Each structure stands twice: as structure tokens, then as C-alpha cells.
Amino acid sequence: MTVDCTACGYCLPCPSGINIPNVFRHYNDITLFDDPVAPKGGYGFEVMIGMTAKASDCTECGQCEAACPQGVPVPEKLKEAVGALE
């Protein structure tokens, strides 16, 4: 796993509208399936239909990181995800 996210959702809602666990699912799928194309397409589709704001919309407010029981450094990992998915 690239990001140790269990999709528990405790970090939600994000004030910027980012569906954090979904973004991490797509990001992790790149490694899991050794496929950078399909996860990028899936992420782009979810942005297009309004299921999530873009990961690059993160303002680094830190609210999610404080709420995450897994200790995921969310804003830092979202920046990595932007590089892979946007």
C-alpha cells in the first residue's frame, strides 16, 4: 500500500470537498495493480461528476490529519497523489 488508509472516513468531511479515502484508493491502486492509467481515469471521472474535489484543492488546513486514527500524513500524501493522478 502506498498510503495506509483503511477508508474509515473519520477524516471527512474535508472543507475543500476532497473525498480523501477515494483519492487514496485510486492512488493505492496504481501500485496494487501496477497500472497508472485506469486509476487516473477513475479519479478523473469522479472529479468530473462531482464525487470529489481535486486533490490539488487541498489547503493543508490539517483537520483530516488530526482526525486520522492511522496517522496518515494526509496533506503530504495528497500531494504525492496529485503527482500520480492529475
Ligand code: SF4
Ligand atoms: S488538509 Fe486538505 S484534505 Fe485535509 S481537511 Fe484540510 S483541505 Fe481537506
Ligand code: SF4
Ligand atoms: S481517517 Fe485516515 S484511514 Fe480513515 S479514511 Fe481518512 S485518511 Fe483514511
